[in-house]
Every structure is written in C-alpha cells, then in structure tokens.
Amino acid sequence: MYERLRAYEGQAAANSGVGKDPVNEPMIRHWCEAMGDAGSAYPATAPATMLQVWTMGGLSGNAGRTGVYDELFALLEEAGYTSIVATDSEQEYFRPLRPGDRVTFDATIESVSPRKTTKLGTGYFVTTRMDVRVDGEPVGSHRFRILKYAPAAKRSAQSAAAKERAQRPRPVVNRDNAGFWEGVADGKLLIQRCDACRTPRFPWLPGCGSCGSAHWTAFEASGAGAVFSYVVMHHPPFPAFDPPYAVGLIELAEGVRMISNVVGVPYDKVRIGMPVELEFLRVDAELTLPVFRATGDTGAGASDSDSGSESDSNAAAHGKGR
Ligand code: ZN
DSSP states (O other), rough: HHHHHHHHHHHHHHEEEEEEOOOOOHHHHHHHHHTTOOSSSSTOOOGGGGGGGGGGOOOOOOOTTTTTHHHHHHHHTTOOEOOOOOOOOEESSSSSSOOTTOOOEEEEEEEOOOOEOOOOEEEEEEEEEEEEEETTEEEEEEEEEEEEEEOOSSSSSSHHHHHOOOOOOOOOOOOHHHHHHHHTTOOOOOOEEETTOOOOEEOSSSSOOOOOOOOEEEOOOOOOOEEEEEEEEOOOOOOOOOSSEEEEEEETTSOEEEEEEESSSSSOOOOOTTTEEEEEEEEEEEEEEEEEEEEEEOSSSEEEGGTTTTOHHHHHSSSSOO
C-alpha cells in the first residue's frame, strides 16, 4: 500500500491554476472583519495569511486540477481510510500581495507518510505544497497536511461503561424559567402570554419581546403542533445520545416554537409539516421532558419545499426577546 501511495509523491495536483478573482479590497475587508482585525493598514496590502484564499476554487472548483489528488484519495478510501482531518499548514511569504494582483498556482503532492497510528485512528499523512505566483514571480508557498485514516474502534468496554453512566444534560432552572419546569413536573406545557399585548412567548423570558411589558400570565398549551423544521444529528457523538436522531423545531398550535425530540417515527422519516402531539418522556428518576410524538401518516408526508413560509402571526410570536 505504502509503495502505491508513494508513487504519488512529486505528482502535480494542480497545474497553472488561476485565482478566481484578483486580489481585491472587498475580500480583504471581509477577511479582516472575520479575524476581528478592524484597524490595520489593510487593504493597501492583503494580509499575508490570506495567501490560500486567492487560490481557492469555491463551490465550482478550480481549473487546473489534475485529478491526481482525487485519485490518491480514492485509493485510500478503497483501502478503508475513509475519514479525513486537516492537521497543519505552513506558509512562506516572499512579497506582499496588493489589490489587482492576479494569482496563479501549481500544487504538488510533496509527501505521503508511512502508515501512522494516532488517537483518531491509523492512516497516512498527505502533504501538498502550493506555489503561488504573480506574473510568474513567486509570492509565497502554502503547504498543508491532512491525515486520511481508518477511525479507531468506536467503543471500548470502558467507553461503553461511560455511556451507561451518561445522563441527559439537566436543564438550567432559574428564576425566569422555573414556572415552565414546575409545569412540566405537573404534566403541563406552559407558555407565557403578555398581559399588555397578548403576545404568547416561548422560551420563558422575563419581558415581552413585542412591547417590553414585564407582566405576563402562563397558560397551558393544547399539546398540538407540527414540525416546523428539523435537523438529523450524526456527529459529534455525545455520551447520553445515540445518533442519528432527529431534533425538531416544533410549532405549537398557539404559534410559538420549541426545540424537542420527535418520537414515534424513525429519524429519517421526520418531515416538515408533520403533525405532532405533546407527551412527557420520563428520561430518568430526576428528569422528565416534553417531547412530541408524530401523529397520523408518518410515511412520506409534506415535502421540505414548504419550509420557510411563515405567517405574520407566527412571526410576531417568535424570534423575540432573545
Ligand atoms: Zn407584550
């Protein structure tokens, strides 16, 4: 295997690639803002560490790629080294880049390490060097290293025991939300409603996001709702949870939304618009949580295409008071 991988050393991963955009002030400004660098000399010159930015192909990729990198990766994947992590990079700068500079680059697979075992698993480090030029003159080089690896066995006996002990996180109960948890203990899902403007709100907050009033009354939700949106969690693993699982954003009949588990339906059958009904899940001796059970047709329901629509009344009832 190593001999086959080593044959890629010195091969070109990109030939005469051309930067998608010339070095330019808007990208420099965005970068500086993202880095929290507000008051520097930029954008007269680009920050040197932006070197790689000017070579990135974006979603549509770069002309100039040779396919060698993909080939090497396919070889590693086939051999079971299916995971990847970027480990480190090194850059050298030969001269500053200025707005208007047009960057070209060549990339070479510089080295493939012998097989190594790390905490993550066993695999190979692949180092790629990118030589960046402007008008044929070298302006910098960028070397980056990834580890392509077969993940270590997920669960030792020890971590299985840790999982056994792992508990769902406890809610943080404070003065502002204590009433909600008292309701849960009582088998009720309580929502606040503003005494001044009647806007319902959830999660519990001391003041109304619509009018600012600090006066409110709690009332019990009917328990009817629908999946407004959802995500399926695959990663990262968290000891008390067993991925994959669906996390739903449930819109209650009262117009507020809350995040909870959708139960009674496989994680990959949860759909936007799916009707759900409140129930209380006793997680352990100290913890009971409101969750939502899918009702009716739990097969192929409403399509995802009706997401994102949001009535005015709902808009008024959520997203406030954060
Ligand atoms: Zn109000």
